[in-house]
Amino acid sequence: MDIQVIKTEPYFDQICGTSGLRKKVSVFKQPNYLENFVQSLFNSLDGFEGKTLIIGGDGRYFNNQAIQSIIKLAIANQFGRLIIGQNGILSTPAASHLITKREAFGGIILSASHNPGGPNYDFGIKYDTADGAPAPQSLTDKITEHAKTIDHYWSVAIKDVKLSEIGEETIGNTVIEIVDSVKDYAEYMQEIFDFDAIRNLFKSGFKMHYDALNAVTGPYASYIFETLLGAEEGTVLNKTPLPDFGGLHPEPNLTYAKHFADMMYQDDAPDFGAASDGDGDRYMILGKKFFVTPSDSLSIIAKYMEEIPFYKGRFYGIARSMPTAPAVDSVAKSKSLPIYATPTGWKFFSSLLNAKKISLCGEESFGTGSFHLCEKDGIWAILFWLNIIAITNKSVQELTYDLWNEYGRTFTSTQSYEGLEIEPTNMMLDALKDKLESLEGQTFYNHKIVQTSIFNYTDPITGDEAKNQGYIIDFEDGRIFCRLSGTGSSGATLRMYYSCRTNRKELFSLDPVVALDDFIKAANEILQIKEFTGKDAPTVVT
Numbered sequence: 411m412d413i414q415v416i417k418t419e420p421y422f423d424q425i426c427g428t429s430g431l432r433k434k435v436s437v438f439k440q441p442n443y444l445e446n447f448v449q450s451l452f453n454s455l456d457g458f459e460g461k462t463l464i465i466g467g468d469g470r471y472f473n474n475q476a477i478q479s480i481i482k483l484a485i486a487n488q489f490g491r492l493i494i495g496q497n498g499i500l501s502t503p504a505a506s507h508l509i510t511k512r513e514a515f516g517g518i519i520l521s522a523s524h525n526p527g528g529p530n531y532d533f534g535i536k537y538d539t540a541d542g543a544p545a546p547q548s549l550t551d552k553i554t555e556h557a558k559t560i561d562h563y564w565s566v567a568i569k570d571v572k573l574s575e576i577g578e579e580t581i582g583n584t585v586i587e588i589v590d591s592v593k594d595y596a597e598y599m600q601e602i603f604d605f606d607a608i609r610n611l612f613k614s615g616f617k618m619h620y621d622a623l624n625a626v627t628g629p630y631a632s633y634i635f636e637t638l639l640g641a642e643e644g645t646v647l648n649k650t651p652l653p654d655f656g657g658l659h660p661e662p663n664l665t666y667a668k669h670f671a672d673m674m675y676q677d678d679a680p681d682f683g684a685a686s687d688g689d690g691d692r693y694m695i696l697g698k699k700f701f702v703t704p705s706d707s708l709s710i711i712a713k714y715m716e717e718i719p720f721y722k723g724r725f726y727g728i729a730r731s732m733p734t735a736p737a738v739d740s741v742a743k744s745k746s747l748p749i750y751a752t753p754t755g756w757k758f759f760s761s762l763l764n765a766k767k768i769s770l771c772g773e774e775s776f777g778t779g780s781f782h783l784c785e786k787d788g789i790w791a792i793l794f795w796l797n798i799i800a801i802t803n804k805s806v807q808e809l810t811y812d813l814w815n816e817y818g819r820t821f822t823s824t825q826s827y828e829g830l831e832i833e834p835t836n837m838m839l840d841a842l843k844d845k846l847e848s849l850e851g852q853t854f855y856n857h858k859i860v861q862t863s864i865f866n867y868t869d870p871i872t873g874d875e876a877k878n879q880g881y882i883i884d885f886e887d888g889r890i891f892c893r894l895s896g897t898g899s900s901g902a903t904l905r906m907y908y909s910c911r912t913n914r915k916e917l918f919s920l921d922p923v924v925a926l927d928d929f930i931k932a933a934n935e936i937l938q939i940k941e942f943t944g945k946d947a948p949t950v951v952t
């Protein structure tokens with residue numbers, strides 16, 4: 411097998427964000443763009459020759475073309491075995507699970523997660539290490555460094571590999587194995603949850619709708635919910651992964667999955683509604699005419715964690731990302747468990763999970779996971795809910811009110827301003843930084859600011875430092891947190907996170923945006939969002 415040395419020139423924008431490299435498809439389609447990044451990744455790794463690499467993606471436009479290029483580079487770079495999801499499909503959690511199950515060196519996942527797909531939209535590539543966790547900052551920094559000086563990559567001239575048939579073939583020194591994308595993951599879920607109990611729930615007439623949003627989870631959900639658990643046919647909607655997600659936005663929240671939320675608010679809505687994002691690591695939970703916020707969902711899972719035998723005696727602690735409202739802190743406290751607040755991005759949870767400091771972690775952006783694998787996991791979270799419902803026989807709404815009655819209700823709202831110009835947005839945050847300290851003691855709309863800070867984080871396990879991860883404005887009775895998104899592919903996205911808490915039961919049914927109105931007004935006054943960005947309203951509210 412002749413290994414070709416292909417000359418190339420560096421691109422200087424191959425910088426990883428919150429979750430790998432994400433760009434418009436047109437950027438990825440530039441000559442050698444993907445190959446440069448993949449070779450830079452391989453150049454940043456040591457000792458993978460002869461070892462296994464997992465490859466798969468969320469099926470979006472450019473998925474399989476990218477996989478064919480990666481196969482060629484991986485063969486030329488002397489990987490021993492490539493394990494690829496059938497038709498190029500692997501959800502992020504399924505890829506993470508395969509990495510550890512098959513003792514791979516690592517895995518490449520092609521996905522831009524919750525960003526839209528298609529020729530005019532986004533593509534992405536991320537790398538998970540041998541523990542199935544997202545590449546740490548030290549590794550992604552190395553990749554960027556290599557990408558700046560790369561002048562050649564290695565490839566082989568072979569025909570495209572057939573991704574549609576399960577089986578093995580050997581090319582050069584590398585075995586190419588095409589595997590069922592769903593089987594191993596589904597088996598693992600059966601080890602964790604009580605499938606008999608959930609099966610009985612469906613048998614008793616419990617109804618569910620699951621929206622795969624034409625993204626990666628369709629095959630997983632159909633097999634797990636309908637085939638294994640006996641939910642009636644038609645439970646899983648939009649179940650075929652499509653290159654452009656059939657025009658749907660692959661982000662399960664109240665703005666982008668409005669069609670689904672609206673369905674769950676009809677009189678004839680089923681008992682339970684759930685959806686996942688493009689690559690299957692996020693989820694949304696709805697009851698009949700009822701929406702569960704991500705921080706409440708995390709808290710409810712925490713509350714019932716040890717009712718699931720898989721976790722019994724293995725509940726070490728909980729982590730939430732700093733933007734996530736602190737609802738779960740009360741649950742942790744009542745169980746005498748440590749609680750950690752980390753920067754945005756799953757990689758910050760991995761070291762805590764691996765060191766058994768935590769068993770459960772979650773983010774405001776509809777991502778929750780546990781030590782069962784080192785990525786967030788949408789279907790796992792949905793199965794967790796189904797298992798809780800099966801053992802308690804309570805509705806989604808009842809479970810949520812139980813939580814509020816016990817710990818108080820935490821209102822949350824995440825408001826994103828997308829498509830902002832970078833410069834004025836940075837000026838706005840610089841101005842906030844300058845006045846941050848002077849805000850302490852000031853009162854806005856009858857709420858007093860008690861403390862402000864810039865969020866800097868030192869990983870308690872690795873000692874790695876992450877600086878300037880956002881601005882915290884703590885009021886006596888609420889909180890504003892803000893930061894810039896690290897997953898966008900163009901311009902800037904400002905994320906404003908609001909939360910406040912009440913123990914007054916008569917306020918529990920308030921609309922969060924109404925409950926948080928004073929804090930939202932205060933933020934606009936403090937940051938002058940409209941004046942700097944020209945936008946008088948957020949584009950996404952969740």
Ligand code: G1P
Nearest residue numbers: 428429755756773775895896897
């Ligand atoms: C977003 C979410 C964050 C999540 C990330 C990857 O990042 O806010 O919670 O970890 O996607 O799925 P952001 O765009 O805010 O940087």
Ligand code: ZN
Nearest residue numbers: 523524689691
């Ligand atoms: Zn995702």
